[in-house]
Structures are given as structure tokens and as C-alpha cells.
Amino acid sequence: MAGTQIRIFLIFWRLVGVSVKMNKIVASAREALADIFNGAVILCGGFGCVGGMPSTLLKALSELPVKNLTLVGNAPVLGLEAQKTAARTMQVPESYADGSLLLKNGQVSKLIASVPAMAIYRLQEPFPIVKALQEGQDIEIELVPQGTLAERIRAARAGIPAFYTGTGAGTLLEKDKEVRQIDGRPYLLEYALKADFALIWAYQADRYGNLIYKGTSRTFNATMAGAAAVTVAEVAGVVETGELDPEIIVTPGMYVDRVVVRQGETG
Amino acid sequence: MAGTQIRIFLIFWRLVGVSVKMNKIVASAREALADIFNGAVILCGGFGCVGGMPSTLLKALSELPVKNLTLVGNAPVLGLEAQKTAARTMQVPESYADGSLLLKNGQVSKLIASVPAMAIYRLQEPFPIVKALQEGQDIEIELVPQGTLAERIRAARAGIPAFYTGTGAGTLLEKDKEVRQIDGRPYLLEYALKADFALIWAYQADRYGNLIYKGTSRTFNATMAGAAAVTVAEVAGVVETGELDPEIIVTPGMYVDRVVVRQGETG
Amino acid sequence: MSMPEGRMDEQTIAMRVAREFQDGMVVNLGGGIPSLACNFVAEGRDVFFHTENGALGYGGTASLEEADWDLFNASFQPVTPLPGMSFFSHDEAFAMIRGGHIDISVLGALEVSEKGDLANWAIGNMKDHNGNVVAWIKTGRFPPAIGGAMDLAAGAKRIIVAMTHTTRDGSPKVVKKCKYEITARKCVSLIVTDMAVIEVTPEGLVLKEAAPGLTPDDIQAVTEPELIVADDLKEVEL
């Protein structure tokens, strides 16, 4: 029953050098977001004010006719005035924008955040989320501790459906959650936060979608990359494939679906 | 009740530039491992054969009078002969060693691994773990899927006491594990793997314990850094603090307690 | 050193807090008074400041000239770089916090209880008169912020609270039982205020240091639970 050995040396399609096929760079933010649908769950990168807010993508999203969005982020809707307060005397780039644009347009039906507004800043106007609620918008708020939010998003990226954490045990956040004693300490069961789109900020990309960041602007951007069905990154610039040292790539291209070069100089 | 405002500008102990105090570099591997105790749980970095095996540390451990160790790693005891088989015609450095040294000395009472031995390699002698068992050593083996092993170790580093994973559901590994249906799919509950020491390989360090790796040698090394009470790293060399670009540091020094410069040129 | 009598200002509180930072420690500073402590590390010590937004080993607060959009702390303040610093993502930053890798977390507080319970996130009581959870959870009308405080309070090895001793209207913030929603239970080990340094022990709150010119009675008068005066009570040491 020993089969005939077939040896084929002729067709050796091994790819050498750089091909020019795969290209995740998209011409415009609008094009990159064209398939966002009503009711989509959107991960919004950055930290809040500083930390790499994907302003170009959020602006484009605010111009699209989509609504009932669930917006997820650490502090994605503090608004420009809060950013200016945070920056104090630093000049905030004109191009800065955040998820509060979506609130103003009535596009948001649910906000999942650790900091929807801040008690310690006194602004001229109410924080955007407070204003939206005062205007009568029906927005559900799910308040999540920052670390639990990061881990729930990382869990989605990592295929972990649920995990236990000590954060929030013994507090109001226990409500409706499973509490489990492990080694004599109470922990809460938290579920992966699954999303349809992740909109993130990065510094540079190549056409495979490999990303690098800058300083304290990895934040939720690097956490969210790959944690949604579709990840769209905005970057300051695109470099040639191979130009990013493999040792310094923070987000491998596998986690990124589309890349857009941003407008202006946003933080 | 307004208190007197006290303003002190005199004592402004802000640290500028490099201090010379904190230094995690230890003179020898023996010194770095001196407090390892009988019955300790030891995370062993690397992948197995290739992938950054901490040979210098394992050799030093094999010379210490400690026993009943639990050794944890992907494939930490395949031995030199397997390494030579894997390397085929490549010259294996003379300094290469792995956890099989500990097996030979009878120092191991439990092995937690995904690959204790390999069916596909035909060696002259039995694999070290098989030999140890044949010799009558009482070694308990806990077989863990590679990804579950990595995640259990990461969970220990990240303060997640337990998590669910689909890996192993519907298999023999379900035995004695909690199975939970989430979104209609079965998942197993897995616990963080807590350890006393992590012995890892890295390429370069600074005296704060910041680490960088090389190519496919991050493996379990970068996963285990910080996942045990004490993390000891062996490196090819130590660089000045500040010489490692903050953007390329893979393991922040926080996760590393001691650093040893390795002997010889091990993979 | 001796100081003028009365309440200490924010910088002085931060300076006292910074005395707790030993060589080699990893320290996370919360917003407000805690964030100032990065400027008072004792000479000759390497203290590694960690921030939730992904940096370890930053220096002091940056001046306007030094400020860089990509080097901020979690209080939205620009900070300075130091040799040996590193950057990471939010999930890793909280792996560090949750995993017990932070030696000291300095947090602000609305209230601290005599058991060391911390309340520092929810302004206002969130339960109605039947004890049911209302407010934002159901109506979303008044959103508080949690930030990273719950993770820090649950995960750091040691929690120090830095705050004013009383509210603006003079009510005690060191209380028998927190009225505000809890951030984490039995987590605080040291309370540094503008009036005193108080240690949380199994026996109760121990008054260890008093601001210059203040007697234990002055401090007890604006503190709800009974304080145990330490045998070696000192003036606040800087």
C-alpha cells in the first residue's frame, strides 16, 4: 500500500521580498467607517483629554447618519472645554475632538465609561454627557472601573469570555454580579466586552497595519486594537513595510483592519 | 476654621537626572537564587529547545541543595539531546542547559508543562522526564495546554484569580474542572498559576531591571516576568540606565527583581 | 523642621506623603493632592512613579516649556521623562495595579472610615430611602466617575490617603462609617491630612503626627471616630 512518492521541485512559490498586494491604508476616515451601522458598539481609544484620542475618526463618525451607538471608552465624551482645562496653558490643537460630538448629534444611546464626567473640573458649561441628559436624551450609562474596563476589552481581544476581579467587590458595583470567594477573598465575575468597531489613535503604521505609539498615548488604543470585529486606526503617517523594527512594533498588523492618516495635529 | 497656609519652597527634593542607588544587578546566579527554598514553585522561561531558555540560572539552581521543586514551563525538561535534534545541523552552544538538570538531581516533585516530552523526536535515550519516572522518581505531572498555561501565568501577573477558556472543553482536561456555558458555548474555569520564583531569559537589561528580548525569544520569558513573587532574569549584557529607548522596553523593571549576566552564549 | 501653626497646605501634605516612598518603590499617585507628591522624592532614592495611562518611572511635574502631549500622568498633568522609564498599554498598566505590583497608591478621598474603608468616587448617596440603588444606574441623570480608584484600592500593596481633614463646611472626612458609596473596604493604611497623620490599625485609628500647633483635642474635635493618641506622638515630620 506504499504510495508512489511524488517530488515536485518545479513549483516553489515561496515569496521572497516585499509583495505589494495587502494594503490596509484607506483613503479617508469616512470610507474607513462606511459600514458602521445603527446600534453598533464602538470602542473609542485614548484616555480622555490626553492619551491619543482618535479625533479624526470621531469627527468622521459624527458626520455619518448612524445612531443608537454604544460608545465605550475610559473618558470618551469629556469635550473640548475639559481638554482645554486639562491642558491649562498648553495650546490644544484646533483639530482635537472626542465622542462628545456624537452626544451633541444624539447618536449615542449607551455610554460605557469609567469617567463620563469629572467632578473636579469646573467648566463654563455642564459636561457634555450631563448636558445631553438635561436635554432629555435617553442615554444609558454603564459605569465601569478603569482597570475592569481595560481587562474586559483585553478579554475580548484574547478570547477570554469572563474572568474574576477583586475590583468593586464589597461596593455598589456588586449589584447583579456573581461574587465568588477564591482563597478567602471575594471577587466579581466580569464578562468580555465585545464590540463591532474599535476606533484608535496611533503614531505610525505600515500597510500591513503594524502600529507604534508615542509615550503615554498607548492607553486604551493599544488595548482596543483587535478587541472589536473591525479595528480602524488613525495615524500621523504611514511608513514603508519593513521600516518599523519588528522589535518595536506594539500592535501587530493582525489586530488592525484599516488605517487612515489623520487630519491635523491631534494629541 | 481656615488653617494657616504654609508654603515651603526651600525643600524641593525633586530628583533630577540619574541617581545611582537602585541596582538590581546581582554578581552571580548563585547569589540571585540563594533564597530559593525546598518546595518552591519555579516558573521556567523559554519555549523548549529554542526560545530563550534561562540556562545559566537553571545550572545554578541544579547546584543548590533544594528539592521538592515544582517546575512550571512550556517544555522545560526536554534536555540537551532534544535540543540538538531540534537544532539539526546547527551547533548548539556548549552552555545550553534546561530543567532536565534538576530532574537528574531528583530536585523536582511536580512538573507543570504543555510538553513534558515529545513523541515525534526519536532520541538515543528516553526523554529526561521518562527516564526519571523509569528510575522510580515520584514526579507528579500536570499537563496544561500551552495557551492556558500562558494565560494562567499572565493571570497571576495581572491579579486575575481565575478565568474561563474554551480550550480543553469537551476533552479529558475537563476532569475536575468547572464547566460553564457562556453564550451557548462551554468554557472551563482555570485558575491563576501562582509561583515563588520566575527564572527568565532576556537579551539586555538596565539596572532598574528593564528588559528587552530578541526575536522569538520573548516566549514565556516575557509572560513570566512579574508573575512570581521574585523574578530573576539572566541577560547577555547590562546597559546604562536610559540607554534603552522607553518605547522599546518589553518588560518594565517593576516586574524584575534581580538580573544576572549569563555565562556563555546560550540560545 | 518647625513650621508655622495651623493647617498645612497641599504641597506640605504631598511632601509628608512622599516621606513614605522608600528606595526602589513603585508608587501610583491619584489626582489632586496626591499628584503633587512626585515632586518631593527624597534625595538619593529611586522611586518609580506609575501612572494608569501607561508609564513607569516618570519624573516631576513638567513646566509649560517642558510639557509634551505624549507625556502626561493620569491626572492630565504633563510630567517630565527620566532615564529608565517605560511605556505600556492600559491593560498592562492595570495588570500592574491589580497584580499587586504597586507598592504604594496615594489616593484622594471623600471619606475614610475607622476600619479603613475608602469612599472617593460617588458624590452623593446613591440609594433611595428604601435602600434601593437609584440615581444614575437607573436614570443616568447624575453620572459620577470611578476612574482607576477601585482597581488601585483593591490591588495596591499599601493605600495612603492624602486629603483635607474636613469638608469645606468643616464636617469630618475621617468617619465611623462612610456615608458615601465605598470604593473598597478595609484598604487604607495611612491617612495624611492638613491636620494630622493617622494610621489605620486593627485596634483603631492611631494619631501619629499632628500639624504644628495642633493638639490631639483640636484634631479629635473634627474627627468622628475616637483617635488613639500614639505614645510617641510627634509634630508632622517633613
Place this chain on the structure above:
Amino acid sequence: MSMPEGRMDEQTIAMRVAREFQDGMVVNLGGGIPSLACNFVAEGRDVFFHTENGALGYGGTASLEEADWDLFNASFQPVTPLPGMSFFSHDEAFAMIRGGHIDISVLGALEVSEKGDLANWAIGNMKDHNGNVVAWIKTGRFPPAIGGAMDLAAGAKRIIVAMTHTTRDGSPKVVKKCKYEITARKCVSLIVTDMAVIEVTPEGLVLKEAAPGLTPDDIQAVTEPELIVADDLKEVEL
């Protein structure tokens, strides 16, 4: 292309498997025959090879001259670098696997069942005659290896098995029910052997392609479950 009659060799199986790799796909290759498929990517396609030991985007197998200790795949084979590749830790490598980011995982197998159950880790039955789990779990006397196969089988979007059609003694490896311990249930979608290409469908196993010179009967003779012969049955296409 036409080929001599009979069983195909390992390189040819790998070449057939590689035809499944579309442009932009992320592919993980197991040890043995699967690991050879990195050498047969169709021209003009960017296929990103992922390996458990922490690399994405490596090239073909390295020659002895090219071999580098720090650039290996999970089968302990040296591979070549490609522009745009990246490195990461083991936990991240398996976040990628478990998180469904691998488009195709090519695995070897001891057996595949008609339901697509995969058995590829435990050699020998591990239960005694009462159905109790014995062997290594209790005695540690015969350690099998799992490696990353269970994670890949549970996490990748699509599982392709590449193997010989029968054991050395001619017994079928495509079976009604696996005798060996299962790696994951109902996970395999395509089986590529030295005799045939078989698709796992809800209706059963569909014989899509046969090695040159082999009839469906030849293949059925060494396959335990009944094969559904595809209307458009072809010779194996390379």
C-alpha cells in the same frame, strides 16, 4: 497540473494546503507536514504566518546559512524574516489564537472523526476498562504532550488537518468516532491527506479531490465513515 499516480508526498500535501491561504490571511502551522506549507504561498499573496512562540509574518524555512537562534517557529525550525514581521510574548501569541484572530490553523492529526472531532495529542487510550481516567494523570508514567493544539483547535476560525490518510499499518485515520483522546470537538473543516481532500459538512464527509490515479473506491477502502463523493470531484489541484 497532472501528477504521477498514487500517494502524494509531504511536500505535495503541504502545497495543496497552501492553496487555501488567501491574500491577507493569518495562518498558524502546526508541526510536521503543516510546517512545510510556509514554503508554498501563491505568488502575489501576502500570507501572515503566526507562530505560538511569538512571531507574525515570518517567511519560509531558513537554510542552515540563514538560520538564526532567535527566529524559529513552534516546530523548532529556523525560519526567515520578512519585512513587516513582529514579535510578542507567549500570552499575546495565545490571545491571538484564543481570540479568533487566526484565519487558518493547519494541524496534524492522529484521527479525525466524521463530525470533525480532532484527536492529535494523546497517543494511546487513557481510560481503563471501567472508563476511568488512568495513566499519566494518576501515575505520571506516560506523559503525552498537548502543546498549543487544543488552543488552536478551540480558537482559530478554520481548522485544516494535514496528515497521511492511514497509519503505517494501513488503518484509517479518518474515523467514525475517535478512539484517541479528543483535542477539540467539531472543529475540523477540511482534511488534506496523501490520498484526498475531504470537506467536513453537516451532511457528512465530502470527498472533493482525489490524488492522481485514485478512485473514490480506493479512498473509501481506507476511510472508516462513508464518504459523500462531490458532484464535481476533481484530481487534487495544486
